[in-house]
Amino acid sequence: MILRSNLQICKATSVDIPILVTLLKALFSIEKDFFFDEKKHKDGLNLLINSRNSQVIIVKFENEIIGMITIQKIISTVMGTKVGLIEDFIIKDDYRDLGVGTYLFEYIKDYAEKNSLTRLQLVCDEDNITAKEFYTNKKFKQSNLNAWYYTL
Template sequence: MNNSKLDFRDATVEDVPLILNFIKELAEYEKLLDDVVATEELLKEWLFEKKRAEIFFPVLNKKEIGFVLFFHNFSTFVGKAGLYLEDIYIKPEYRGNGYGKEIFKHLAKIAMERNCGRLELTCLDWNSPSIEFYKSMGAIPMEDWTIYRITSDKFKNIINKN
């Protein structure tokens, strides 16, 4: 572990350009950069006006070294809300220093403070380093479940189905 103490800072609307930059860095790492259609205007609206998700930054020596985006989901089986971790990103030059563990500790504290029943996330099948890290944090793969996605361009088709 690096000797410098990792701090955390909640994002503000002034951070939107930084957030978008981190999103693009993450997408590049995941080989999905062409899929990024988010804009600063969309992020401002959905994150800070509509408050649909939350972001915090891991900060080292007063410098943001990545970002974490999460939001609440709900489990009918558990009967309470959980946290869904949409994105966790640490710049490559800061990886391998234990900062991911510190981020998960911070997320676990948030989940406990909010009395959440679960912390859930998804991971690309090829991302072995992340999969091993998540397993080391106690995550288990939900092998009986497959994620399905309906994109917004299909909404009208659904509405108009007979």
């Protein structure tokens, strides 16, 4: 049984990147819009870890990284404030449905409040029913907006 006292949440460092890339590989296997590209993901994680406007947060159980979430501070004209863009939220399969994701999400909410972020937003694959249920249970509201991408 996993108790919150058995979990450790901390900022990721560059040393953690190889393990985080394996988590991203699992995440991107679920999402139809994205393809695994180890070099790009390593580069992206390095940028996030070294940016003052973002955080890569990991959760550990017995010193094993079992999940991660990234958050970036962006400015919203709708809110007139900084908001948080959540990406790359994943918990290893063996640790799902044990409260780990909820614990990590509570950490991100606390981080957002301490950093005066007024909204958390994310995109979610339409076919990822588990994630959609999780976000609904956490009081996220589905937007009428759809994500669109233009690659340069």
